[in-house]
Amino acid sequence: MKTSQRIQKMGEPALLKYYPLVSEAQKKGKKVYFLNIGQPDIKTPAGFLDSVNCIDQEVLSYQAPEGIIELRQAACDYYRRLGLHYDVGDLFVTNGGSEALLFTFIGICNAGDEILTAEPLYSIYKEMAAATDVNLVGFKTYAEDGFALPAAAVIEAAITPRTKALLMTNPGNPTGKVFSREEIEVMVKLAIKHNLYLISDEVYREFVYDSQDYLSPAQYDELAQHFILIDSISKRYSACGARIGFIVSKNKTLMNQLKKLVQMRLSVSTIDQIGAVSLLKLDGDFFDGVLKEYTCRREIVYAALQEIPGVICKEPRGAFYFMAKLPIKEASHFIEWLITDFDYQGETVLLSPANDFYLNPQDGADEVRIAYVLNGEDMKKSMEVLKHGLAAYEKAFPEQCK
Ligand SMILES: Cc1ncc(COP(=O)(O)O)c(C=O)c1O
The missing domain is CATH 3.40.640.10 (Type I PLP-dependent aspartate aminotransferase-like (Major domain))
Incomplete structure (x- = not known):
């Protein structure tokens, strides 16, 4: 039985692409920081x-x-x-x-x-x-x-x-x-x-x-x-x-x-x-508190990204995402590898490949989206994991790096 052309034109659900790999990694005891999705950890009022x-x-x-x-x-x-x-x-x-x-x-x-x-x-x-x-x-x-x-x-x-x-x-x-x-x-x-x-x-x-x-x-x-x-x-x-x-x-x-x-x-x-x-x-008090928290997270991530060699990004002015260019050729390969083959002290991160955010999937191949939706301590740790991940990836796949 055939399905519609309309549904066939739709892409693979990007959100679900990495989850089987993540669940394997978690079964092996790896901690995963989820920076791939805009799911904040702030308590619902x-x-x-x-x-x-x-x-x-x-x-x-x-x-x-x-x-x-x-x-x-x-x-x-x-x-x-x-x-x-x-x-x-x-x-x-x-x-x-x-x-x-x-x-x-x-x-x-x-x-x-x-x-x-x-x-x-x-x-x-x-x-x-x-x-x-x-x-x-x-x-x-x-x-x-x-x-x-x-x-x-x-x-x-x-x-x-x-x-x-x-x-x-x-x-x-x-x-x-x-x-x-x-x-x-x-x-x-x-x-x-x-x-x-x-x-x-x-x-x-x-x-x-x-x-x-x-x-x-x-x-x-x-x-x-x-x-x-x-x-x-x-x-x-x-x-x-x-x-x-x-x-x-x-x-x-x-x-x-x-x-x-x-x-x-x-x-x-x-x-x-x-x-x-x-x-x-x-009222406004609620938003003031939330904004303060996100401002702090944004600063943590921006400072950490600037320290990582080869990473290019500007500080975003709104929402809770960074788009960052990494010194690699295929962000989707790197993201998968972070989950399947890498950990830093038992921990790893899940990021979004930026080509999902372009109409032509060849665009944004070297970019990732980082959602700063976790508390400051977790954001700090996850940036540490990313830094070590990039260094290890360069050793493992020099031809995939710039
Ligand atoms: C730009 C933008 N618009 C709309 C939505 C839809 O959000 P929801 O259906 O949860 O209201 C999202 C969710 O991430 C979004 O990022």
Whole structure:
């Protein structure tokens, strides 16, 4: 029996690729630091489970497909604190930011339509595009200049009659890039000039370092009919398992159509929605503490990477990832070898090969993404492991090194 061409076009799930090897290594007693995935170790605020424990329902029923009103209202209040004015009719609760993205792709594109975005990109966008017959088109950005956007003319040259949307990830995964006001304005102007949607994936909104102002296309009233905000509580409140996200837009025609998709999947988890209400009510103190912790981790990793010969990276300004060039030719081979053949004092690290974050898998072959999602002590140890790993790899495979 055949499977669809659509599903065959989708890549191997990158997240799962190394797990059988990791589980073998763990069985042999090796400790593995997981720096390959954006799963923070910060405690989920207690309010989540407190609210869940107080649920007084005899039947765990479906909820309104758009999401429970308490959560939609709490989201509007949260946006209001950021200076953004949405009402409950402007947003749906989704199963994570992932479902918000998927529904957006389905809702705005016909088969063969294009969505234009910066590379490197969040790898799951590629799978979403393949699953929805969308062509993802990239324009390159580079570590050397902090992943700055190219000139507007370069982005504009990639717009075709099939382009339906510009997609920006701010702050960026895997780059840690935070868009400047000028860059946001480039995207806003292009979206309006070419009558495109502008999708802004802001799931890392609160992770912005060095006292930068957080800016969003959401602040541009003239963009309102073009703008779609993708949001999630996963990273912001360290609640990845709660599976709560939002799709937000003031475009009523779009939201009326998207209603069909939220109705199709009936409901988002009742328990997760009730827990999430308490998270969205948390004030700035919570984020201040989290930001301090991540700032410290970022400094630890940056200092350690600078000490390792041949490693090239810039300090990221947002999210919790480093993109680093290593003095090797094939990061995917190195990453696998770290798990299967290497340990430093019984420990090793799992990293992400950066070619997952490019449309052409030949790109980024010598780069890795490091997620600084573990506590400072563990980040220090894992950087030590990486340093020794690179030295040992050079001895074992000189032809694979630069
Ligand atoms: C840029 C970006 N967008 C969206 C998501 C989806 O997150 P979730 O489905 O957990 O809300 C992620 C998760 O890593 C991400 O990094």
